[in-house]
Amino acid sequence: MIKRPKIAIIGAGGNVGAAVAQWAVLKELGELVLIDIKPQPAEGRALDLTQAGAWEGFNNTRFVATDKPEALAGADVIVMTAGVPRKPGQSREELIGINAGIVKGICQDVKKYAPEAVLIVVSNPLDAMVFVAKQVTGFPRERVIGSAGVLDSARFRTYLAMAAGVSVEDVQAMVLGAHTDKDMVPIVSSAMIGNVPVTKFLSAEKITEVVENTKKGGATLTGLIGTSAWLAPGAGTCLMVEAIVRDQGRILPCSVELQGEFGVKGAFLGVPVKLSAKGAEAVYEVELSAAEKAAWDKALAANTELMNIARGILG
Numbered sequence: 077m078i079k080r081p082k083i084a085i086i087g088a089g090g091n092v093g094a095a096v097a098q099w100a101v102l103k104e105l106g107e108l109v110l111i112d113i114k115p116q117p118a119e120g121r122a123l124d125l126t127q128a129g130a131w132e133g134f135n136n137t138r139f140v141a142t143d144k145p146e147a148l149a150g151a152d153v154i155v156m157t158a159g160v161p162r163k164p165g166q167s168r169e170e171l172i173g174i175n176a177g178i179v180k181g182i183c184q185d186v187k188k189y190a191p192e193a194v195l196i197v198v199s200n201p202l203d204a205m206v207f208v209a210k211q212v213t214g215f216p217r218e219r220v221i222g223s224a225g226v227l228d229s230a231r232f233r234t235y236l237a238m239a240a241g242v243s244v245e246d247v248q249a250m251v252l253g254a255h256t257d258k259d260m261v262p263i264v265s266s267a268m269i270g271n272v273p274v275t276k277f278l279s280a281e282k283i284t285e286v287v288e289n290t291k292k293g294g295a296t297l298t299g300l301i302g303t304s305a306w307l308a309p310g311a312g313t314c315l316m317v318e319a320i321v322r323d324q325g326r327i328l329p330c331s332v333e334l335q336g337e338f339g340v341k342g343a344f345l346g347v348p349v350k351l352s353a354k355g356a357e358a359v360y361e362v363e364l365s366a367a368e369k370a371a372w373d374k375a376l377a378a379n380t381e382l383m384n385i386a387r388g389i390l391g
């Protein structure tokens with residue numbers, strides 16, 4: 077029998093998980109399993125989405141929605157969005173105590189039921205949660221990947237496009253480093269619009285404004301909506317799922333364990349990664365300007381501190 081990829085989303089009763097499911101269904105990426113500690117919202121999201129198919133022309137009448145971790149068995153890709161989202165004014169760092177416990181428990185299930193899966197972590201504080209996932213599952217770094225750079229880069233590209241008055245499709249720009257307002261590193265030195273450096277389109281002041289808007293992108297939305305955003309996070313995460321299940325070899329900014337790249341060993345930071353059926357198949361180094369290198373070093377220090385807090389929680 078021809079097998080479609082099995083994609084499990086944990087925390088799927090919530091906003092980000094449901095958004096990942098929505099984009100995944102529209103792209104017909106595979107069989108979806110929606111898991112949540114509260115099974116009813118997961119079932120509700122699945123049913124709602126299924127009924128959208130009547131108009132949107134996708135056929136996904138076979139879904140699983142459950143609170144049972146056994147449903148992870150045979151999953152090719154697992155997306156973890158379980159956890160508590162940020163409240164207005166709350167930092168990602170403040171979330172660590174709550175979400176580390178949740179992520180730890182789920183990762184024990186992932187290891188038990190789906191030891192061959194590629195795990196994409198979305199729960200915040202992101203880089204520390206990727207560390208927790210890697211520690212608990214013991215998976216190789218190729219199969220424990222954090223989703224955050226895709227969102228931060230989408231925001232960076234969007235603000236650049238808005239400032240320059242161009243199509244976002246022609247903006248190539250990445251955000252690396254940590255997934256926190258203070259320590260993400262939007263890479264201006266290699267940002268391009270249609271292969272032309274962004275400095276040809278925007279003044280230094282405008283670029284600084286774009287960088288600031290990007291850094292506070294999450295807080296802006298949390299302030300407006302009252303909880304963290306979900307559509308763009310879901311779209312970016314789904315892009316990662318697609319790159320893996322379709323073996324696309326896309327180069328996307330993802331958080332992984334550094335194993336000597338950028339001169340760093342054992343810390344988790346957002347870097348350009350090749351995503352294929354193997355997961356994070358390769359990590360690429362980029363040249364940073366002096367200011368970006370200083371910001372990168374600050375991000376490394378901040379993430380190392382968070383990782384140490386998480387290590388303490390893991391015991």
Ligand SMILES: NC(=O)c1ccc[n+]([C@@H]2O[C@H](COP(=O)([O-])OP(=O)(O)OC[C@H]3O[C@@H](n4cnc5c(N)ncnc54)[C@H](O)[C@@H]3O)[C@@H](O)[C@H]2O)c1
Binds near residue numbers: 093
């Ligand atoms: N990395 C990113 O780019 C990014 C972007 C947005 C949100 N987030 C993070 O994603 C997470 C989810 O955000 P949200 O807005 O969807 O929150 P939400 O509250 O809408 O959904 C979270 C879901 O997780 C479920 N859950 C909690 N504990 C669980 C467990 N042990 N097992 C299974 N399910 C469990 C909850 O029942 C809930 O349905 C948060 O940590 C948030 O900060 C990350």
